[in-house]
Amino acid sequence: MLTEANNAVRVCVLGSGSKGNSTFLQYGATKVLIDAGLSGEETMDRLTAVATPINELQHIFITHEHDDHIKGLKKILKSFSGMVHCNAGTFRHLRHRIPEQTRVHVFSDTFEADGLQVQPFSISHDATEPVGYSFQCGNRQVTVATDMGYASELVKARIQDSDILILESNHDEGMLMKGRYPWPLKQRIASRVGHLSNRQAGELMRDTMFPRLQWLVLAHLSEHNNMPDLAMASMTEHLQTTAMKEQIQVHVAHQHTISAVMELNHSNVTETAHHV
DSSP: OOOOGGGOEEEEEEEOSTTOOEEEEEETTEEEEEOOOSOHHHHHHHHHHTTOOGGGOOEEEOOOOOHHHHTTHHHHTTSOOSEEEEEHHHHHHHGGGSOTTSEEEEESSOEEETTEEEEEEEOOSSSSSOEEEEEEETTEEEEEEOSOSSOOHHHHHHHTTOSEEEEEOOBOHHHHHHSSSOHHHHHHHHSTTSOOBHHHHHHHHHHSOOSSOOEEEEEOOOTTTOOHHHHHHHHHHHHTTSGGGGTOEEEEOOSSSOOOEEEEOSSOEEEEOOOO
8 A cells, every 4th residue: 555654755667568658656645657558447457556546646747659658548538637748749649639628738848746846858769759757756766768769868867866767678689680570670679769778778777877776677678579587687787897786676667567666765765566
């Protein structure tokens, strides 16, 4: 059971992968969803597992318009009375999925949402105007950075002060090249507007200073071109040469089950496992 005590920060990846992505974040009494790529029913079921019905959410933040990030949005909005946040480029694609009565905030810069300081940042992906998000929760920061072909200097700057980081580790490069996908799709995935590989994610973590990071979640794993063990092994290998290897806990997000609930209090991080 999640409580609102002491403005604790709680994060749970409801599902992540090629078929749908969605993350729950709670800061005190504020409860939000980042992306709605699972089906509406699946989203509701997984939120129930963290004791949060849809009608208790105050905000939904959308990273970009690809179906694996918005698939359940239309159904969710039938039971949701809060605010949907996206930028202008993404909103152009969402307009037909959003009922007229839904409150929409089209942002262009950093903004505040019920105590959360929200900092969207541009990422390199083949969508109209894709973003990642950093959420400042008091003196804690939670960052979601997936769906990017490479990590720009801006991305590095936005993620480095994270306490919890949800980072793409989409594919194993060998599996992708040897796999069944047609060559144009392989090129797209491996391009600078595609997805981060296990190697790229590992190098990003190895080469960036993270003074506060306590929890790293490897996300958006490809169903056909990656395996959790490969993603974890690659990240572990890259972290071996850093001072962070004893500092952070690494977890792999899955498509069909929710993650553990990660909780940040004043000076510690704890894990409470909930599964569906």
